[in-house]
Amino acid sequence: MLSATQTQCACSLNPSPNFGDRKNDGRIDMILLHYTGMEDDDQALNWLCNETSEVSSHYYIDRAGATQQLVAEEMRAWHAGEAFWKGEKDINSCSIGIEIANAGHEDFTEEQIKAVIALCQDLMARHDIPAYRVLGHSDVAPGRKIDPGAKFPWQKLADAGVGLMPEPETAQGGRTFQRGDEGQPIQALQTMLAVYGYRVDVTGVFDAATEAVVKAFQMHFLPERVDGVADAATITTLYKLNTLMPKL
Template sequence: MPFEATTNCACEYKPSPNFGERKNGRKVDMLLLHYTGMDDDAQALDWLCNPESAVSAHYFLHRDGSILQLVDENERAWHAGSSHWKGEEDINSCSIGIEIANAGHEDFAEKQLDVLHMLCMDIIARHGIPNYRVLGHSDVSPGRKVDPGPKFPWKQLAAAGVGHWADPDPMGVGRFFQLGDEGQPIQALQSMLAIYGYNVPITGVFDAQTETVVRAFQLHFRPERVDGVADATTISTLYKLNASLPKL
């Protein structure tokens, strides 16, 4: 069914059949960014509009910077899949999803990023989305997804008003924690990750799930080295991000 324009940005419409109602009257308070993981824009777009795929997004951003709206913002697009953030598992019902045409191994073109910035700012303003709830698919689905990937310029966008950021301290020698470590420092690390929103049990054991979540955190906030080791820089960056969250 045709739908009216939602965004104030120039776009065309290619409705996807893959959507439903937002559940329990959930309002939008999150913006989730993805990459398509494909070399060809048309192939990725066809997949998002194929009823057999059971996936979609609200917007599709071509490599040349042109925008397509696939699902009305009032509807629940199927872009997050199995996901979790701050205790919430139905991320599709609370989010707007943008699929960015990018294979994952390529740089994002400046023109594409300029348009993405405008689209994100428009969505954020209309829905009142806080900067710390502009996230990547990898944040809400650690290990299962890695998009929008290590080449995505989170710092650049955050400086322009899209997303949350804290400059990491220089990497160097310092205490670190890794798979198999146990104790109160691990419990503190897990607590800080959970406070920010990541799905990690607070057990005091640096297990495989904790390592996966640390990798997801690094992918977004410390992409210079994504190894799942909670080194001093990773921990200090997490601390600074949590310290800048609003006090409830």
Template sequence: MSGFLPDYALADVRVSPNFGPRRDGLRPEIILIHYTGMETGSSAEAWLCDPVSEVSCHYLVHEDGSIVQMVREADRAWHAGRGSWLGRTDINSCSIGIEVANPGHAYGYPDFAARQVEALIALCRDIAERYSIRPERVLAHSDTAPGRKVDPGEKFPWATLAAAGIGHFVKPAPLRGGRFLSVGEHGEPVDALQSMLALYGYGVEITGAFDVTTEAVVAAFQRHFRPERVDGVADLSTIETLHGLLAALPPDVG
């Protein structure tokens, strides 16, 4: 493909060769947000367009708020890798992937710039309106790949996006003492926790055993919805925040 018209009017186009057709008739129902995890946005842009990398995204939002589209929204960008959400395992075929330029944890993990966040909000709003993507389907890469991915990380301003109508978010319950669940626990409370996480969308098996996989899912949940402490321990704050999110879902979800 030599070029295409951008799906988002404010985006510039730089074509990546790393894409294919969406499978099984799937269409975008998820907006999946990543950070680039490279030292500069320009180096990330080059890598996402390099056939050697075998990775891409639909959009890259640079530090200055400029936006580059690399793959048509009609096509399947290679951004999500192995993962799942609400039982779907081919996340690439049912999502729009947005990379936000940020060096990430390996390079000091700076705050996301205000103008970058503003540009991202406008882009997400446009995509969500065109595809009727529900707020609870605006996700972090770490949500769909717990334990394997941590981006866009605990500094990502989900509350700011939610205030602008992008994404599903409730005010996190405050940290405090009390009963908590962690690796090695067994029983009905763990079963209930796993059931709630699975109901929200996370790929966790309901076994009643708090294993390392459950710990990774709890950490992914915290990274998105209770970022003050990301430790994989299901304390009262984590569980109450999860309750709040489930209660705030539209009645036809689930």
């Protein structure tokens, strides 16, 4: 049963049976954003609340911006799957999952984004979650997941203090790096991606796994170009982002 203390946001309750106990110390220090990948709001909600699906999230936001709580915040919802961020593999145990109704090829509604921002601001304040720990499913599972997708307006969230975004970078020219390239510049690229938080082996070889991580990075920070090629804009944006990160 959901606790009344969990409903700080203006949302209704629609409990999902798909949850368990948080592991380790149970500390919540991340918000993970998803899209449902379904055309119909009710279909998505029913799936998240169906025990046979074995998936859930703490919150669900429909296309009209209405927010429903599905799992109590102190419990471990099943939304991240196999994932990784900054050495942590059990993302479900340290995060709050928010599913946003969207088929993946459509724009998010204004009402949805307002609701996402309000909910994230509330969660960040109550759980002391820093802006840089608001991430997308694609960030923690590159190559496996692409939500919330290239159409998600991360800049609007950052403008409201939700998520970390460097100044837009339009650098052009210079050498680009892609799958098959090798050498010190690739090692430096992989190191910067790993420092930010992605799971990437620093080998100096631009392999398929590195390409998937570059695409995930572009999906979040350079959605106008998601091709897995590390051009000047990609590398400079990554460098700027890391300069904004606290020294942990």
